[in-house]
Amino acid sequence: MKFGVVVFPGSNCDADAFHAIRDAVSQECEYIWHQDTDLSGFDAIILPGGFSYGDYLRTGALARFSPVMKSVQKFAEDGGLVIGICNGFQILLEAGLLPGAMLPNDVLEFRCQWVNLKVENNRTPFTCKYAPGEIVRVPIAHHEGNYYAEPHILDELERSGRIVFRYVDEAGVPSREANPNGAARNIAGIINERGNVLGMMPHPERCCDSLLGGEDGKRVFLSMIEWFASKRACGGAELSSGAVPGGSSTATSVAKDRS
Amino acid sequence: MAECVTPKDPAPLWRQMGLKDEEYSMIVEKLGREPNYTELGMFAVLWSEHCAYKHSKSLLRTLPTKGERVMVGPGENAGVVDIGDGLACAFKVESHNHPCAVEPYQGAATGIGGIVRDILAMGARPVALLDSLRFGHLDDARTRFLFGGVVSGIAGYGNCLGIPTVGGEVYFQAPYRQNPLVNVLCAGIMDHKDLHKGQAYGVGNVVMIVGHSTGRDGIHGCTFASEELGEDTESKRPNVQVGDPFMEKLLIEACLEMMQKGAVVGIQDMGAAGITSSCAETAARAGTGLAIEVSKVPMREEGMTAYDVMLSESQERMLLIVKPEKVEEVKAIGKKWGLNAAEIGQVTSSGQLQVFHNGKLEASIPVNLLAEGSPVYNPEWKEPAYFSENQRFDYSAVKVPELKQFGEILLKLLAAPNIASKEPVFRQYDYMVRTDTVQGPGGGAALIRVKGTTKAMAIATDCNGRLVYLNPKAGAKWAVAEAARNVAITGAKPVAITNCLNFGNPEKPEIYWQFKNAIEGMAEACLALSTPVTGGNVSFYNETEGEAVYPTPVIGMLGVLDDVSKKVTPGFKATGDVIALLGTISGDAVSLAGSEYLETVHGAVAGCPRDPDLALEKSLVDVLVKAASEGLLRSAQDLSEGGLAVALAESCILAEKGADGAVIELGGTGCKAVADHRPDAVLFGECNSAVVVSLVEEDVSRLKEICGELGVPFGVLGKVSGSSSLRIESCMGTAVLDVQVSELRDVWKNGLLRAMAGDTARGTTE
């Protein structure tokens, strides 16, 4: 399976994602320059963390206009797997590939720490190697991870199983204390209707090695590999009805405002 | 030009620019004529203390700088040390104290930017940052403003660069109130073959400037850094420089790519004194000259003169010396990253730095005179009165607390901002990016693994200014020793240091005495520990209205851990493990000198700290490294602020689940009994060469053997109990102290936040 890691000016977790793919899960990986538009040959695209364009104005706001993003959109429409991590998630939101927006952390500070995440939906290409409801430990490092969407969109996300990760305490409760940034309903990661575009604030690529404190992130990538290997058997259509039953068109209508 | 000369100020121009009368005469004599305005400005910045090391040069020469691993010693942009496997580490620490006193956020941010470019200039990829910070006490609103601003400035800039901030230190002590210290260490990594230098070789080669455009920012910034802060600080302040971490990130990637492509003959960051210093220094090192055309420098403001351009301290710029046939390639890489990459001149054989503006010669100065010609001062020194008073300090006036108070005292120390967890600081730093941080902030030294090898680099910064103030020579030795110990408790072998020497006004004999003694102490300790000095930075004039900071020679220690899987961490690991003390605890009253206990509990900064036994320190380091390599150590924590009791408490607090709690019997061998000495000195005394370790019972004899071979005292202190309490017993079996670990953890974890709680207004200067 061939992964592509997009490099925006200011990306700084690009090399980490690359290392995780190549060395931790032993797949082919290549960097994609933000001005390239040809994504043929890639099976999955990673929008890595960092500070694209310095995160000036708003996180992800300027990166969204990079030439590569049109191709990423097309790639997603064609059913390709796209994962946005941290800044990558913020870019996906700004680009309208996922609904909602990021606000500054309610603690008004950058936060770098380990958090507990609950895998709320393991029937996605990014989580199929996790047990349902499993609690995993993954690091976060961001200043703007306070996920916001209008209540009806949040309800829709809940209903359709599109909240993939939530911040929880050790017992698995999405408590106020377990929420590091004020994100609505403790949301740490969401997926699109079709089930092939995931955005998450925590960094799975930072925990693919026990030397660094844990390996819980590795299975995000292993899931993608497994899903991809069996893709021909299950197919994109089945994915969208299977993984995220009853998805609505909310995300696309949000996306339309931004085009 | 004329706008800089205030008609009301009758002082001659050179004095307004910060040059002394005799320095000006020297310039006229050596130049054989009067310098013009632009030239005078160039001299003023390059002959400032900040750039010229006028008051420190002669003593810095006495530091040991040789070692088999040292590839580049002092004199270049950063020291470079061989770490094996064909790899090298470039590392250096630098201060940004004065800018932070004025504008903490931008001051700290641009401080990071500057040190990162120093490392980049060696050809290394910057991979780690550590910040060593000093402020006044947190009950002061201005201090809270400065502290908050500095930390968020470091976070704002460092996080954006994607260079993890993996460690550092923070002290809160009264003398830093008006003059905070902000020192930042950066380490980078490279293949030996990628080593670059700041040298302008090759007549005909092209001088290029890469990165930001040049504005009028920070003109005369380094002159400012070479003065005491006073009432008129505000008016003297150069335009505040605003850091642009995004640009710096692009600059790093672009320059690395340019160097990788073999396009770069010489490279130098533009820090203090901007184009002038980078040109003069690169040419002086190579024995060449440079001709610069100012109008080719990309500018961001209109109407800039040659003077403005040559002295601007605009951030995020690098000077490159490029072979003519590689110029297009450099430009193309610049373009790819969205950066200016402009040809601004050539390398010449003239030995002069010639500055042209639209073809008209504006300045012509021998590069040697600019870069190396400044006078060197050997100021007078005088032992300050306080030093002999210290030696007469009457410890019997410090009442020994009743035994039942010891638990409370330990809690008070753990809550003290100097000892409490610095997590509220470092959780604002991305310390994990690059996925190499094997041990981040919160343990001893940081451990940065080197991908593709089994190795890790260990890095720590240390300096207890209170000890250095009370006894500069001993205090500087303790700083080196503690830094080495912090590295060694991870299992890594300390190999070399960099330093940042923060002192008051060297023209005052008492201050120069502090400086001289601190240098002597550092030199002695570095020799004893085989950790040569590879570079550093001097920051003088850290005084406000005549009050100097504690003399603070911050040590940045680099270590190498050959097998990262053998790393040791400070927390206890398993119930039943034996707790032992390596080294000695003196337990006498003198060990209270300059201790956190004496200040926090008794309100005194007093006593005369004794010298460390450097031979013992060296052996202790060797024992730790050997024991770790044999996998004998389950945990290791050194004794520093708060002494033995705090070290034990920290090992309990950081313990693995189920392994918290310990029972300690101080009658154990190697450690003097409580009954023989002051119990407060045994538990809270500092200036001990000692480390608390834990290990499985079966390994005790082997560790004892190693200690015996290397001559390090070994004593069993007790056991990891898993009882969730730290119980310290006297030799008679009665508890001196018995505190729940949850309580210890609570005060330690929240101490800093609690000290900060208060009104959040920006403090006023008074």
Add this chain to the structure above:
Amino acid sequence: MRFRGTVTVALKEGIFDPQGEAVRSSLVSMGYNRVSRVRMGKDIVLTLEAKDSAEAHALLDDMARKLLANPVTEFYRVKVEEA
């Protein structure tokens, strides 16, 4: 002609503004207890060429819609003056 446009961007009314709230509570603790609400916004000042103020306005509105404000969370206001 040269214009100076100001695009003011702020969070929509219903969205909690932690930064504004932090400023409010600092102000109150400094003794300004008559402040009941604080909202933080951005003030973006642009210098641009346009043939008249109507065109300048239209351009700025366009930029605000596409880039300067995020319609999910923010609203904006445009003001134009001759420079």
Add this chain to the structure above:
Amino acid sequence: MRFRGTVTVALKEGIFDPQGEAVRSSLVSMGYNRVSRVRMGKDIVLTLEAKDSAEAHALLDDMARKLLANPVTEFYRVKVEEA
């Protein structure tokens, strides 16, 4: 009486504004090449009680000086309206 005060804070003229510069260059690359300069500032809207608009103004000026603006790098402007 209740007032709505606006404190607009921006970097002093001579100080470089990297954010504004990044936004400008993005706008240009999006085709808005008639934009020659962008400066980013803050727009802080406060609701407060005061006996009249002069008092409200004085209070806001005070707050701006002490907290809302950083006098070293920023300047500010105060505006008051009845709420």
